Ligand SMILES: Nc1ncnc2c1ncn2[C@@H]1O[C@H](COP(=O)(O)OP(=O)(O)OP(=O)(O)O)[C@@H](O)[C@H]1O
């Protein structure tokens with residue numbers, strides 16, 4: 401069964417005002433348990449708006465959302481439970497830190513769930529380790545940390561609730577290449593270790609190609625497609641017409657294939673490309 | 685959502701009223717207020733009400749909004765109406781019961797005052813409906829600029845107001861975002877005792893203050909980088925210009941004003 405399912409989901413900002421804007425238009429999709437899904441789309445295509453429906457922060461203007469088969473907004477009192485089930489990390493989550501110490505900030509979610517001290521403590525230590533925060537940092541004020549460290553604290557704050565689905569809105573934005581890499585690979589590790597469903601919103605095709613099982617493409621408020629990486633990148637012409645590009649390495653290999661140098665076409669990641677090239681060179 | 689609160693209730697449009705010079709709009713609004721107080725009979729006020737109504741039609745603001753602007757002051761209208769109705773004792777007596785007396789003069793004054801207040805509110809809200817807050821402060825700065833001679837920091841005050849207005853939507857958006865983020869972590873702001881709810885504000889207020897200070901610092905730095913040094917010798921990108929439209933508006937207002945005076949004399 402799908403963990404997340406939407407039916408004709410539509411959301412309009414400022415309905416009935418002159419500033420009306422349809423941000424999500426008739427989206428029907430299913431996300432399965434244990435998947436890692438990349439969400440991609442041009443700026444303003446409605447990615448952030450879409451994912452805020454999955455934990456009941458936004459109420460659909462039309463259509464419905466089901467989490468684990470349960471229809472949201474039937475009973476408003478259940479929404480809080482849903483938010484513990486579907487953890488959402490906003491873009492620039494470091495701006496939401498507020499406690500005196502990182503430890504207390506990570507504890508905010510678990511405390512709201514009503515967990516006891518011991519369990520909370522266990523979860524904090526566990527998630528801090530998972531996001532690569534040294535334990536001495538836990539007693540520091542979050543405002544003393546670097547940007548990348550703050551980001552980790554904020555992500556840990558949501559992970560500590562052990563949600564069934566973890567959704568992150570551009571978790572790597574504004575970090576240097578190494579920081580991006582670290583955040584994304586720790587999310588991959590988290591995904592593998594917990595077997596939970598993970599959705600990552602990103603602007604980078606490269607990142608999504610490397611980490612996601614399936615890719616959800618949004619275009620001008622509509623769902624363009626939700627499919628496996630290969631199938632999505634096969635539509636590279638359509639993607640580039642909407643201002644998205646397939647990873648650079650894929651473009652290079654598409655070209656190489658046209659030139660008849662290397663027969664392979666579906667190349668999305670650099671390590672795989674390296675292997676191919678080395679194999680090709682070894683032949684001669 | 686918090687965002688639904690409209691600030692300065694500006695309603696964008698391209699009607700002639702929208703395109704007028706904001707300075708002229710402010711002055712004509714002042715003239716309009718004087719007009720309402722000059723009118724000394726209900727007939728004069730009807731001319732004033734006609735002026736308001738016609739202006740509203742020209743501005744193409746939905747009439748729904750006109751009633752919306754009246755809602756908050758409804759208690760005041762009712763209160764003054766009731767006071768006038770029962771405490772004015774002159775004129776023919778219509779109704780008498782214990783200490784309550786309703787007289788013809790009372791009824792007349794009650795209606796007169798109610799219409800006057802309603803016209804006042806609708807007329808002035810037309811100004812804020814058709815002028816963006818930034819244009820409004822700009823115009824106020826220009827109109828008050830003679831006060832610079834007596835060392836009133838008009839420019840600085842206007843700049844502060846502009847910045848404050850500019851950042852209200854940003855702050856609201858920010859608050860919305862932080863609230864969503866904390867709700868996503870299970871923050872509960874809607875239930876519980878007063879004390880509990882006050883405490884639930886901390887996770888919102890702390891990040892909000894932090895980001896406001898950061899924003900203020902960034903803005904100050906950005907302004908300094910562009911050599912901002914106060915109003916001295918500063919020119920403007922957007923010049924306020926009076927057009928023939930403003931001439932028509934003045935003429936139109938003057939015509940109604942003349943009507944009011946004529947009504948006063950004749951009746
Ligand atoms: N709070 C809001 N009020 C009104 N309109 C909004 C609001 N948030 C977003 N929008 C509009 O909805 C549309 C979709 O926005 P959204 O933030 O979902 O896009 P996005 O795909 O996440 O973009 P980005 O990649 O830049 O983050 C945009 O056109 C935006 O202007």
Ligand SMILES: [Mg+2]
Pocket residue numbers: 447448449491569
């Ligand atoms: Mg976004």
